[in-house]
Amino acid sequence: MTHTIRLNVNGKEHTVEVPSRRLLIDCLRYDLGLTGTKEGCSVGVCGACTVLMDGKPISSCLALALFADGKEIVTVEGLAREGRLDRVQQAFIDYGGLQCGICTPGMVVTAKALLDENPDPTVDEIKEWMMGNLCRCTGYYKIIESIQGATALEPGGE
């Protein structure tokens, strides 16, 4: 059975026909072509697929596309505005918060939500918030530095 859903992704309205069991990640990646959102573990552990739904980070590999009907979604493609990187994106480059980059979309989206909610987090708060995002390359030290570094930058992006 298919359904028609309407969702706002990165400020743009979309109407999509999806089967009931279509996952949000597949809807974003394949129906809308937004392949910035990555699939790692497929079971909601690694955080690579994190997107914001109405401002809150969720695992798009666990959410049905139907669940996003009428919702506002922000993916990694929606962070930079008019070619200007969000401060979190800029800080991840400047502080070496990324290597292979596969976890990075989920990382920057999750970190963005953190700073929206808590503009000046402590290291422990960063760890608590980010523990659902796995990175195998960096050992996380530079991810923490990136997020701390971002707090010192102008918000940029939006």
Added chain:
Amino acid sequence: MGRIEGPAKVTGEAKYTADVLLPGMIWGKVLRSPLPHAKIVSIDTQEAEQMPGILAVLTAKDLPDLLTGRLVYDMPVLAIDRVRFIGEKVAVVAAEDPDMAEDALASIDVEYEEMPAVFDAHEAMKSEAPLLHPDYRSYAHAPQKFFSDIPNVHSHVTWELGDIDKGFALAKRVFEHTFNTPAVHQGYIEPHASVVAIDPDGRVNVWISNKMPVRARELLADVIEIPEERIVVHLSQIGADFGGKGSLMDAPLCYHLAKRTGRPVKMVMTYTEELMAGNPRHPTSIFLRTGVTEEGQIVARQAKVVFNSGAYAAFKPVPFVNIPGAKDAAGVYGTPHIRIDAYSVYANCVPSGHFRAPGDLQVNFAVESSMDMIAEDLGLDRLEFRKQNFLKDGDWVPGGPQLEEVRVAETLAAAVKASSWNQPKSQPNRGLGLAVSHRLIGTGEANTQLTLKEDGTIQVLTPVPEVGTGAHTILQQIVAETLFLPLDQVRVETASEIFKTDSGSGASRVTYVGGQVVQQAAGELMKLILAAGAKGLGCAENEVVFEGGRVVHSESEGSLSLAEVAKLGGDGKSALRVKKSLNLSEGPPITTFTAQVVELEVDPETGQIRLLDVVTAHDVGTIINPLGHQGQIEGGLLQGVGFGLIEELRMEDGQVSTLNLGDYKLPNIRDIPPLTTVLVEEELGPAPFHGKAIGESSITPTGAAIANAVYDAVGVRFHDLPITAEKVYWALQQHSGGEG
């Protein structure tokens, strides 16, 4: 400075193989064996073929009767008559979408006849063990020189120095220790992906998460029987490698499905498939026999290292089809008499492959644990015992060169100094451990093509994909530095089709071999630029210099920009271009040392280990990119922590039981220990600008340092990794029971 592909990666623009979307693309999914060893009696695909959306169902009978592998060809694309591990590919389905493909798999009916299986490498070496590959000797590229008469041993490599019998005759005391380490997954977050699209003229386009695209093309050509010239490997970003992304994985199947259906085909492994049928670090057992004189001098080291290869040797890339790290079984200690035997053994488990510093971690855990045990037995201080035996300039290492510029003592001293080693023990259940390792820089072949483009930029073409190590940034820096140009005037781009052979990324090779080839090519390009510039300025070559990004005639001060020189071209028409290849088969005599000190606390109630402080000290040359260099140290270190404390691909009778990233624990952000990095710098390295390797350094000694610290804390010696809370808990129960 940040990496050049940083902006693409933080915006989601960077394309990985799974992101490739082509018009008309369909999906492939495989059916895997539920049995560890069985004959395939029959496969009935009829029902699956009738299902909606199913475009093809293939089994081995639809494919050429060929085997594949990174070096030895011993693995079928789909199981031929027989399965050898749980997770082996038996049939493949192509469908309009992945869900349909998945549904169809359940309708394929395979009848098996179970065969006796063997899971443990030592069991597999016994005469009564079932033979997995009776025809091993006939496989293409099987290394004859390393054949063995021991059952299931497909490679037996020996490294020797001195005379081992003589060594033990000199020894006053002889110690024997055995250690074991489990299978560990590389843990890259991007599962293997492949896409194949066949052009109307028959050209085969391949996208693949593979760090050695030139080699991949060669291997693919053999197994799909298409000439290499008809195959193009398009380079994508790789969502990390750590040694695990060097095989073809599902690319041959994508090709066969694409050929059958006339549509582009994508296959992406799920993480469950990765854990069940990836190519994890080899489960290893290490037996050490050590001869020591009365004065505490190590005079003999015998090692028997047994690697469980799993069902196929196909994921081992080196010519002897064994694991190179075994040669470090004497550690960083100058030992006059050494004999190391490494056995790689077939068993009915997931095939093992390379993982960052392959073999090094396993063997270092054994060597560095034994150093503490021997020191204690001899009543020597564990630090002094090491120092007394350290390698010196002029010492040989097994399978390596006669060393120069040995800086192991300085490296360990730096680690000790930065730690609380010399402070009195603070509290009960706390302990300190140390371990030391070394790694020779990698050799191999590297290629590049440098072109002066009409806009005055330098295009650097490399067949090395970016796996996350920052290789492209390093190549850009080396070229810019060599040509005295700003970084943004050098563009690194990937291309595999213009190069015939290449070793790709791995073995801490890229900065060394890849760096040298771009450096040499840049030097040659500069000569061409000066010659063309001189011609344009109407003067002799020796009258021009390169200054401020321009070719300048010193006398008249007339000058040309690089863009102007490019337009003049080499002979008036063609572009200024240098294509260069460099093949280094022998490494330099300089190695790199790592010393780590770990301080930890054991909770005696739960067995939980908390890392209080980690110091990692590195013997480094000129650091070309500090941010990338430190990133390699930190990332490797946390993988070492995972190896020491957390990670294990658990198997029961060949069945992996940790089948998702919830059960297979990778360290997360809350697992990171407080870390101090000490760089013992000296401009002595063999890489361009006197750099040294770093990629496989910090991961190696961590497991041993942790094990030694646990012993220091609670007096329990672990011979098996990982040292989980559960193991510690039970060991403490037994320990106190024994004493009480």
